Amino acid sequence: MSRNTVLDEKEHEISQQLTEVGESLVRADELSAVLGVDAADWARFGKNWDDLLLDTFMADGGTYRYRRYGQFELHPDTGELVALPHEPYRQERYYNRLNGGVDRVYEPITDAFAGDPLLRDVLVRLGRVFTAVDNTRRWLIKLHPVRIIAGEEMGKPAPEGRHRDGVTFVGSLLIDRLNITGGESSTYDEDGKRLRTVTLTEPGELLLNDDQRTYHAVTPIEAIDKNQPAHRDVLVLNYAALPGRA
Helix, strand or coil: CCCCCCCCCHHHHHHHHHCCEEEEEEHHHHHHHHCCCCCCHHHHHHHHHHCEEECCCCCCCCCEEECCCCCCCCCCCCCEEEEEECCCCCCCCCCCCCCCCCEEEECCCHHHHHHCCCHHHHHHHHHHHHHHHHHHCCEEEEEEEEEEECCCCCCCCCCCCCCCCCCCEEEEEEEEECCEEECEEEEEEEECCCCEEECCCCCEEEEEEEECEEEEEEEEEEEECCCCCCCEEEEEEEECCCCCCC
16 A cells, blocks of 8 residues: 555455455445435436437447546545546557447546546545555546447447456446346456456446456346436546556
């Protein structure tokens, strides 16, 4: 653990789970208590997902994903969080066989989203947790607010199947589920053994995994009532270690 980073009890528990197993599930009530927020705060934050735009880079031709993209640099010792200039998002095809190998130019996250105090608290606290695991002193954070919709066709949160994101740590923070079934999240070790399967159901429920030691996947979603709106809103958080270890 970084010598200047003080973790509270829950953060310490999460860092231990990540160290020992490579993944950790944080219940919605636990995260809300740590952040000091309630259902109204999650609902307010979740309104940002109504402002996402169609992902036009789906190699499968799908029109079920809406998103924006943003980047920050975090210094966990001080809590300094700096918004970085907007740039394309890229994964190599090694990590993403469906959509990798190209620069994907998404609209940036909005100022309201980037400046939300709930978001800042989540980003800084997770940075402290991850620093406690591998002692990284600077993090590049890649933010992916994503809405997957379902109607007559299924929506696919992870159309590439079981995969890694090509970073250091990954978080999937549930924001909303509306009128859907499915969306079951699983984590796997390097040998393909399933570590956990869970359906994130409550705003604030958070699944974390060490992207260098585990794989993750999410099953498709289907609308319960195909005549009504149906979606799964998630904030995907990618933390990539930057040079500057203790």
